[in-house]
Amino acid sequence: DARVTQTPRHKVTEMGQEVTMRCQPILGHNTVFWYRQTMMQGLELLAYFRNRAPLDDSGMPKDRFSAEMPDATLATLKIQPSEPRDSAVYFCASGADTDTQYFGPGTRLTVL
Amino acid sequence: DQQVKQNSPSLSVQEGRISILNCDYTNSMFDYFLWYKKYPAEGPTFLISISSIKDKNEDGRFTVFLNKSAKHLSLHIVPSQPGDSAVYFCAARRRLSGANNLFFGTGTRLTVIP
Numbered sequence A: 001d002a003r004v005t006q007t008p009r010h011k012v013t014e015m016g017q018e019v020t021m022r023c024q025p026i027l028g029h030n031t032v033f034w035y036r037q038t039m040m041q042g043l044e045l046l047a048y049f050r051n052r053a054p055l056d057d058s059g060m061p062k063d064r065f066s067a068e069m070p071d072a073t074l075a076t077l078k079i080q081p082s083e084p085r086d087s088a089v090y091f092c093a094s095g096a097d098t099d100t101q102y103f104g105p106g107t108r109l110t111v112l
Numbered sequence B: 001d002q003q004v005k006q007n008s009p010s011l012s013v014q015e016g017r018i019s020i021l022n023c024d025y026t027n028s029m030f031d032y033f034l035w036y037k038k039y040p041a042e043g044p045t046f047l048i049s050i051s052s053i054k055d056k057n058e059d060g061r062f063t064v065f066l067n068k069s070a071k072h073l074s075l076h077i078v079p080s081q082p083g084d085s086a087v088y089f090c091a092a093r094r095r096l097s098g099a100n101n102l103f104f105g106t107g108t109r110l111t112v113i114p
Helices: none
Strands: A005-007 A010-013 A019-024 A031-038 A042-050 A053-056 A065-071 A074-079 A088-095 A107-111 B010-014 B019-025 B032-038 B045-051 B056-059 B062-067 B072-077 B086-093 B108-113
Touching: A005 A088, A010 A019, A019 A088, A019 A107, A031 A074, A042 A065, A042 A074, A042 B086, A074 A088, B010 B019, B019 B032, B019 B086, B019 B108, B032 B062, B045 B056, B045 B062, B045 B072, B072 B086
Parallel strands: A010 A107, B010 B108
Antiparallel strands: A005 A019, A019 A074, A031 A042, A031 A088, A042 A053, A065 A074, A088 A107, B019 B072, B032 B045, B032 B086, B056 B062, B062 B072, B086 B108
16 A cells, blocks of 8 residues: 655654654655645645656745755655744645645644 | 635535535636545545546546636535545646646535534
8 A cells, every 4th residue: 555654743843943854755656745734825835846856846935945855765845944834734745747646644843 | 826715614514415615716727626635634635636628527426517617616525424524625737737736725624414
């Protein structure tokens, strides 16, 4: 049963600290997406990769957020420094260049 | 700028009745639409989709209707079951542009009352 995995599932940190979220896409999928879920905006796209190359990161605050795919089995989303307004659930999704995206369970981030 | 809108944050329906979830979009370039379902503490899962060349797509108890002129789509669930209680997200894509990214609405929380 292939699934997208995300770690950690929960993270509580203090303002100013660095946060790194990790995602393992489904093996064979060539597109990876990072979303943030907030009450006001729903699911916002932060960044997406195709064949490990970043295609769109326009939804991401560039000064503090960065997304990378060091290899085909790992995607990372880093926030440095974190702020209370970054508190949200962050989802990773992967796809095989088709319409359907498969989501991970999310990382719930709380920045105090 | 929310290009996909779900104006009803919540909906309650009796078991066995029809649930109708609505979604509006503003970008006429969208040519593919999807519905995702999300349970608490889980990621969204794909439910049903429709291409802009169709006006209806049916899969078991779930039917999606698309009205391009009104830029409106709806998801019908008949009959509704308690297990359908979840948050439903509408999403849209510009398939012809080759972009894979989806634009999501803010979600509608459906509660099916036994």
